[in-house]
Amino acid sequence: MKKLLALCLTLVMIMALATSATASAAGSDVITLRASHSCADTHPYHLGLQRFAELVDEKTDGKVKIDIFPSAQLGDERANIEDLQMGTLDIAVSSTGPLGNFVEDFLILDLPFLFSGYDHAHRVLDGEIGQALIAKLDDIGVVGGAFWENGFREMTNSRHPIKSAADCAGLKLRCMENQVHMDAFAALGMDPTPMAWSEVFTALQQGVIDGQENPIAVIYSQKVYEAQDYLAITNHVYSPSLILFSKPVFDKLDADIQTALMEAAQEAAAYERSCCEDGESAQIAEMEELGLQVTYPDVSEFQAAMGPVYEKYAAQFGQENIDAIVNY
Numbered sequence: 579m580k581k582l583l584a585l586c587l588t589l590v591m592i593m594a595l596a597t598s599a600t601a602s603a604a605g606s607d608v609i610t611l612r613a614s615h616s617c618a619d620t621h622p623y624h625l626g627l628q629r630f631a632e633l634v635d636e637k638t639d640g641k642v643k644i645d646i647f648p649s650a651q652l653g654d655e656r657a658n659i660e661d662l663q664m665g666t667l668d669i670a671v672s673s674t675g676p677l678g679n680f681v682e683d684f685l686i687l688d689l690p691f692l693f694s695g696y697d698h699a700h701r702v703l704d705g706e707i708g709q710a711l712i713a714k715l716d717d718i719g720v721v722g723g724a725f726w727e728n729g730f731r732e733m734t735n736s737r738h739p740i741k742s743a744a745d746c747a748g749l750k751l752r753c754m755e756n757q758v759h760m761d762a763f764a765a766l767g768m769d770p771t772p773m774a775w776s777e778v779f780t781a782l783q784q785g786v787i788d789g790q791e792n793p794i795a796v797i798y799s800q801k802v803y804e805a806q807d808y809l810a811i812t813n814h815v816y817s818p819s820l821i822l823f824s825k826p827v828f829d830k831l832d833a834d835i836q837t838a839l840m841e842a843a844q845e846a847a848a849y850e851r852s853c854c855e856d857g858e859s860a861q862i863a864e865m866e867e868l869g870l871q872v873t874y875p876d877v878s879e880f881q882a883a884m885g886p887v888y889e890k891y892a893a894q895f896g897q898e899n900i901d902a903i904v905n906y
């Protein structure tokens with residue numbers, strides 16, 4: 579039995595080494611790192627990774643190449659994080675939504691209406707509050723490169739237009755695997771249904787769920803409007819993303835390559851964020867042209883419904899930590 583266990587462990591290690599950071603044919607000295615994300619190859623995650631790859635190529639004089647795999651080809655966000663921990667995936671760009679399942683402190687970022695706008699979110703995440711969270715990733719076998727962006731999340735559905743918070747009641751809404759989001763949507767009388775992103779479009783088409791919520795760049799690039807009739811601009815949660823490295827892989831790289839990866843991750847952040855923000859208005863207008871009915875409900879009603887959520891999470895995170903973000 580012990581021999582069998584030893585053999586299995588050996589096989590796992592060989593697979594991890596073989597499937598992760600790949601030094602190509604002997605003598606070429608080129609290291610190829612595989613990068614995964616769950617969105618379309620026109621989404622800012624992909625554009626940001628392309629910019630990241632260019633910067634890494636420049637900073638390493640061509641010694642490190644980045645192979646990008648979009649559309650959850652290498653797994654959804656939660657699975658990607660697990661693979662980074664094991665060293666079977668080198669790099670992933672993920673929203674912070676699933677991260678709360680690995681580092682509970684990240685859940686504070688998911689509180690509805692916590693951030694007043696993009697500038698506020700960037701100040702917090704790029705300042706000591708965000709950087710302290712990134713440092714905690716080391717404990718779970720992941721190296722945080724930099725906060726990138728997913729964006730402010732909006733609601734789509736196919737039952738009826740959302741013109742007020744009351745219109746949310748009864749809607750079966752797909753959400754990320756994130757307890758704060760589930761509590762927030764339940765507070766609006768919705769039926770929050772956690773589901774991996776790659777399964778959502780089919781579930782919408784089949785009517786298994788009534789709607790979903792995501793930033794405009796995701797709704798647009800994934801053509802969610804082809805499976806939905808209504809879009810409500812609620813900005814109910816600001817969703818950060820992160821470019822993440824596998825710690826088992828990262829720690830094996832030379833110091834100069836580690837520095838190049840971290841610098842490229844940080845330098846690509848501004849570009850990736852602009853790709854999320856700059857296109858929003860035009861993308862909303864184009865989707866409206868394509869038949870999506872867009873509403874702009876009074877979000878103060880949504881905020882008022884979040885009282886119990888803030889009460890619950892003030893006890894968990896500490897009111898002083900919530901205030902520190904709100905007032906940053």
Ligand code: EAX
Nearest residue numbers: 616672673728754775792
């Ligand atoms: O990270 O799962 C989600 O709704 C995420 O926002 C999406 O995959 C982009």
